[in-house]
Amino acid sequence: MTPSSLQAGELRASASHSGELVSLAFAGNADGRADSDLEAFLHELHAEIAALAVTQVDVDIRALEFMNSSCFKGFITWIVQVRRMKPPSRYRIRFLATSKYPWQKRSLHAISFFGGSELIEVVTED
Amino acid sequence: MLLIESERGVIPASFSIRFSPSAKLIVVVRRFVQSFYARVLEDTEMSSQLALATHELLENAVKYGTTNDAVLGVSVAAAAEGRDGYDVDVSIRNSASAENLAEAKRVIDALGACDDTFAFYQEQILIASERERGSGLGLVRIAAEAGMRLALDIVDDELEIRASAHYTPDLS
Numbered sequence: 001m002t003p004s005s006l007q008a009g010e011l012r013a014s015a016s017h018s019g020e021l022v023s024l025a026f027a028g029n030a031d032g033r034a035d036s037d038l039e040a041f042l043h044e045l046h047a048e049i050a051a052l053a054v055t056q057v058d059v060d061i062r063a064l065e066f067m068n069s070s071c072f073k074g075f076i077t078w079i080v081q082v083r084r085m086k087p088p089s090r091y092r093i094r095f096l097a098t099s100k101y102p103w104q105k106r107s108l109h110a111i112s113f114f115g116g117s118e119l120i121e122v123v124t125e126d
Numbered sequence: 127m128l129l130i131e132s133e134r135g136v137i138p139a140s141f142s143i144r145f146s147p148s149a150k151l152i153v154v155v156r157r158f159v160q161s162f163y164a165r166v167l168e169d170t171e172m173s174s175q176l177a178l179a180t181h182e183l184l185e186n187a188v189k190y191g192t193t194n195d196a197v198l199g200v201s202v203a204a205a206a207e208g209r210d211g212y213d214v215d216v217s218i219r220n221s222a223s224a225e226n227l228a229e230a231k232r233v234i235d236a237l238g239a240c241d242d243t244f245a246f247y248q249e250q251i252l253i254a255s256e257r258e259r260g261s262g263l264g265l266v267r268i269a270a271e272a273g274m275r276l277a278l279d280i281v282d283d284e285l286e287i288r289a290s291a292h293y294t295p296d297l298s
Binding site for chain 1 (some may be wrong): 177
């Protein structure tokens with residue numbers, strides 16, 4: 001995929017595509033050094049995903065130590081883009097989270113409520 | 127000073143630091159707050175909330191401060207007489223323009239006036255998705271995700287934003 005990876009500040013991200021599934025993995029810290037790059041990364045990925053026959057995007061944030069509100073907004077903007085797609089081409093987003101970082105549960109609750117259960121799924125491992 | 131010693135650590139546990147909060151240092155301070163209070167409170171959930179408030183308040187100071195330095199204070203103290211548990215408090219004090227002070231006051235007043243913080247957070251998330259620059263979510267996130275009350279004051283001509291909560295340990 002293009003872009004297939006991101007390195008901004010202490011944030012690292014990678015993307016891969018297989019059949020109907022796109023997998024994104026985030027690690028490190030998503031803070032003020034990464035917000036603009038993250039938003040651009042998600043915007044470009046969305047454009048590419050929209051052109052593929054993808055039904056689901058897995059977003060693995062289990063190695064993401066922290067995300068600030070500016071980077072949080074990057075995900076929100078992406079979700080709004082997906083919500084605006086016509087249902088046949090719309091894809092689901094499944095977040096893979098960990099209870100090791102308690103902020104993930106609280107932030108993903110807000111994100112999933114915003115996106116709606118038809119669009120967002122959260123899977124949290126202990 | 128009264129120290130409360132228990133299986134859950136030693137209270138009070140407070141510190142204050144004046145420094146120039148660069149992005150790299152904010153991460154260091156947030157990690158310190160998280161690991162220190164996780165040990166003091168033996169509660170990773172509460173220490174995570176303090177860390178979130180610390181990070182967002184420090185980033186606010188970097189984005190909107192008019193000078194390079196800020197004073198961060200974090201305090202965990204025994205609740206006032208007659209109440210169980212602890213009072214936790216995170217504050218940031220720095221110089222701010224009149225415009226930024228007014229914006230912080232607008233957000234904190236709106237939070238204080240709303241009946242449902244989570245519903246207000248959802249409204250602000252929608253607004254944030256349309257913003258060209260910044261998210262405007264930092265303070266609201268502290269209230270909605272960390273469950274802390276926000277207050278604003280002027281101290282020695284500097285803007286002080288304080289996030290507070292009452293915490294009762296689950297002793298079960």
